[in-house]
Amino acid sequence: MGRVTTTDTASDPGISASSYDTARRRSDQIWQQIAQDPSGLRMLTGDRPTGALHIGHYFGSLQNRVRLQEAGVETWLIIADYQVITDREVLGDIKGSVRELLTDYLAVGIDPERATIFTHSAVPALNQLMLPFLSLVTQPELERNPTVKAELAAAGKSAMGGLMLTYPVHQAADILFCHGNLVPVGKDQLPHIEQTRVVARRFNERYAGGEQIFAEPDALLSEAPTILGLDGSRKMSKSLGNTVMLRMSADETVTKIKKAKTDSERRITFDPEARPEVANLLMIAGLSTGRAPEEIAEEIGDKGAGTLKMLTAEALNEHLAPIRARRAEIERDPDRLWEILRAGNARAGEVAEQTLAQVREAMGMSY
Structure with missing residues (x-):
């Protein structure tokens, strides 16, 4: 797969004004590239399955995903079921939430013939990448991540669990396992993309002798406005x-x-x-x-x-x-939903195993 040429940024995951300007300029260039030739672009994005989706999701991101799919960008969508347990002690009806999420994806126009839709829990090799990736980041770097702090505050918790702390690294595994090089995000999610870039860069330097096993993904910044909650809250929830x-x-x-x-x-x-x-x-x-x-x-x-x-x-x-x-x-055809998900999980599993084999080879752990 072709890769996007990326600009280097500082390794600290905090996003400064200059870093945002760099991301903004790069995002504008990518939109131009998509219009001219989207080949070589692989988008990874998705949602936590906490129930059906609302118009904030639709106008804020779903419309844009369909637009990118229709433009010819290779589309990967993760239903991040493992991430539900980062800040929740009770899962609820997780399978029902996955079903609702998948139904909404298809209803808005995501085409399972052109998009790979999969779940965290069904792709073991993806999650196994967490171990080498965690060796590449420090505890202070993870604690400084502003998005992690915001998620912790939103969950109303004072103590940070291990999965919450390593949330950005799990997202890095989500993106890098399939060699995703394009991630649609809002400004508040840029720290996660920068952390992923750090992981990719350090892996290449530390374990691959400078060979580019992983490309540093780019953020595709959304132009969509934030839809407020109908009660005047900052966002729909x-x-x-x-x-x-x-x-x-x-x-x-x-x-x-x-x-x-x-x-x-x-x-x-x-x-x-x-x-x-x-x-x-x-x-x-x-x-x-x-x-x-x-x-x-x-x-x-x-x-x-x-x-x-x-x-x-x-x-x-x-x-x-x-x-x-x-x-x-x-x-009216729930069996078809699970068939689509099983096919997506199978493809994601194959790609993840190939990536894990690359990682093991680079680390001298292929026996």
């Missing part, structure tokens, strides 16, 4: 119940949007700083229709929040109607 799920009916969506938080001003304007909740609904309506939120706000004028909510619900329902129709069709 299934645990807070402030979401519109992809699987919801049209009536359920209307009910949810009607309860969305706005403000007391009657005239509708698009002002994300001063009126974030109103701007959020305008953004959802805009993303659903392809129109500018400012244009929608001008159209509504002084008709108030009630009109805004109804317009948003109608636009969102119209946009999601074909996705929901496909979802209903997919749900």
Whole structure:
């Protein structure tokens, strides 16, 4: 597989302004490369299976994954079931969550004939890469990772478990096992990509004598705006119940949007700083229709929040109607879902075994 040429950055996983600017410029170059010739690009991304997905996931990342798939970028999607236990003591219905996640992937347009969809737990060789990779990082480096700190705070825990501490290295294994060289992320996830670059670089230097066993992956920064929770929270969260799920009916969506938080001003304007909740609904309506939120706000004028909510619900329902129709069709054949996952797991397992063999050979452990 062809590899993307990467720019070198400092080994500390913290992201400075200059590092972000470097990642931004590189991301812009990659978008141009995708438009011209996507061959040699292999994207790895995915989700933790904590239930069905919502419109924050859809507008924030799922649409972009389908866009990349359609552009010809080789697509690998990990259902990160092992990562559920990084911050949870009770798993819940993990198999049901995997099923819901897979259903949503297919409904939005992920094509299992062109994408490899697999689970952590079904690919032992991937997880075995954690051992040599952990030898390449220090405890202070892991503790400094801002994303790990944020995950710990979000989980409401004071003590960090071993799996949480090594979370960035597990993500490095996810990306590098399949020689992924492209990872769609938001700015807050850049530290994980930088940690993966560090692992790849150090492995090549320490164990492979400078040979490039692993390419240093690039971040493909998302342009998608963050969708706030309907209660005004920083983001949509299934645990807070402030979401519109992809699987919801049209009536359920209307009910949810009607309860969305706005403000007391009657005239509708698009002002994300001063009126974030109103701007959020305008953004959802805009993303659903392809129109500018400012244009929608001008159209509504002084008709108030009630009109805004109804317009948003109608636009969102119209946009999601074909996705929901496909979802209903997919749900009628659950056996097909597991067949797709087994095929993806088998392919991921083969690739992981090949990569592990490369690693053992480089480390002088091929017996």
